[in-house]
């Protein structure tokens with residue numbers, strides 16, 4: 001194993017990449033919330049079925065996944081060249097490109113751009129990158145109000161809540177809870193509003209209409225940016241994205257550097273993989289694609305902010321870098337037995353679930369046992385379902401094992417190990433040897449028999465038991481990770 | 494234009510991020526001629542593109558039109574069939590079906606009228622008000638918009654607009670509540686690769702698959718949020734020749 005690459009991680013104290021307590025404690029509380037588990041179980045069940053049907057319609061799905069994986073791997077290998085090309089193309093078509101080393105720098109750039117327009121409010125289309133950097137809070141500090149316009153983001157914003165899913169941030173809320181919230185927080189809402197999703201969506205339409213029509217500035221993220229043409233791509237459903245991208249005079253797009261794809265043709269792969277994997281649709285209702293500024297059509301001023309914020313630290317790890325291939329479809333969350341039970345909030349970061357468990361700790365840096373994100377790579381049963389559904393074939397189980405080792409390496413450097421570091425070191429000692437890992441895994445599979453009644457285990461065999469004694473671990477799968485690995489790869493790791 | 498961040502003197506954020514990328518790739522054994530653990534992004538050479546590319550049924554062939562019709566209806570768009578030359582009648586019927594009546598005398602600045610882009614054939618919608626750069630609030634006063642399209646994808650039920658004169662700027666197909674879109678048979682291709690190959694990536698493009706929708710409440714799909722709640726596609730094809 002190579003030594004951990006010491007890149008520059010995302011700074012602490014800004015944005016939403018860390019929770020205020022470690023996963024095990026947050027997960028314990030979430031498990032006690034039966035309403036939350038019902039809401040999650042229902043919603044993830046619906047979307048799993050839809051995704052399977054949409055994917056099943058294509059007989060070239062595996063070829064698309066292989067192409068998606070290869071494009072992402074090739075892009076990362078020459079990420080610098082592609083970003084420089086993107087910058088040149090966007091600039092040539094009337095856009096302005098900014099670079100941000102971290103969340104603070106990105107927030108300062110966006111705040112400055114908004115202040116230069118004189119606007120004191122703006123409309124926002126759902127974007128993980130701006131959640132990650134805590135942009136709304138930074139804008140509020142400067143006296144600028146950011147109106148979230150995605151229905152789920154609106155639910156979160158009105159409820160002073162935190163997103164719990166990449167695609168459907170309010171997945172933890174059911175219709176009755178949303179009806180109650182709208183009645184309480186939406187000015188002028190019809191008192192006869194029912195909890196029917198259609199009526200709730202109409203209430204949101206009426207509520208946001210005036211805001212859209214008067215907005216002078218918008219902030220968006222981007223799903224893809226095409227280096228060879230400078231095209232930015234935003235994929236959405238409701239039309240709030242189109243409103244933000246089209247009506248205001250000034251558009252500011254904040255994008256992680258890993259979102260670039262080399263060529264226009266690459267979109268033919270991702271525009272098939274993404275909608276079928278995320279909402280389970282053949283195609284999402286609206287996809288907007290634009291380059292720079294078009295006279296007479298849309299914003300007169302376009303700014304693109306390219307964000308690092310720990311991404312280059314992840315890029316420096318030969319294994320962990322694959323987490324940067326993620327296209328944020330959320331399919332891995334929807335199939336994850338851990339996510340389904342604890343929900344997104346337990347992960348602390350706005351990137352929850354399997355991808356969050358490998359992405360968040362790499363963005364924030366992998367520190368010794370006391371870091372809240374350090375326990376995330378352990379928030380998995382390594383069952384492999386996430387890898388099977390991932391449209392770009394990110395081998396999340398392998399990344400989790402790699403990060404556990406990296407974490408223990410960090411913990412080893414401490415003169416007086418904490419109890420958690422010691423138990424994690426023991427876990428890593430087991431996992432660093434193929435024989436020991438196999439033995440412990442078989443033992444934990446035997447534990448499945450004991451866990452059958454509740455679907456969860458209260459302990460794992462020693463030395464892993466020291467860790468599970470404070471965690472309600474999900475029941476291990478029928479097939480262990482290693483068994484799955486050798487079955488699907490035909491060799492031993 | 495490239496703007497270095499003002500706070501940083503010396504090394505710009507741009508140069509630092511690029512340097513970090515190069516160092517990270519070198520550390521991971523990529524770049525700088527080091528060991529490569531995957532294909533390099535040298536053009537397309539290393540990307541396996543064994544998925545279905547172009548090809549399939551010929552553009553505009555009857556099975557393709559049939560597929561498009563079914564996929565549009567599946568996502569709650571309406572479809573009206575028309576023969577070439579019958580566009581005006583089909584547009585009138587589509588507007589009437591969407592409860593947008595002819596409103597004589599109200600054909601200025603909204604008022605429930607029908608909006609059309611400057612390049613739409615004048616005979617298609619004689620009562621239409623030509624877009625001359627209305628404000629967002631003014632656009633909100635129009636009941637419907639009628640446009641042509643750039644291309645359509647049968648497999649996904651997608652129509653593509655690219656801002657050409659017969660489609661207009663993006664805002665006009667967004668704010669009015671009814672969008673009637675005329676699709677010619679020869680514009681209908683099979684899959685996503687065929688669709689993208691037909692589009693000019695430097696134009697402002699909108700891909701539309703059914704009316705706006707949300708799945709944000711319990712993952713239940715609900716049609717009609719901020720974009721037009723009614724989407725009617727007029728499919729213009731020569732009737733099959735008698736056998």
Ligand code: SF4
Pocket residue numbers: 277325326327328329330331332333355386389390391392393394
């Ligand atoms: S890791 Fe894969 S499955 Fe999970 S959100 Fe990202 S792209 Fe989707």
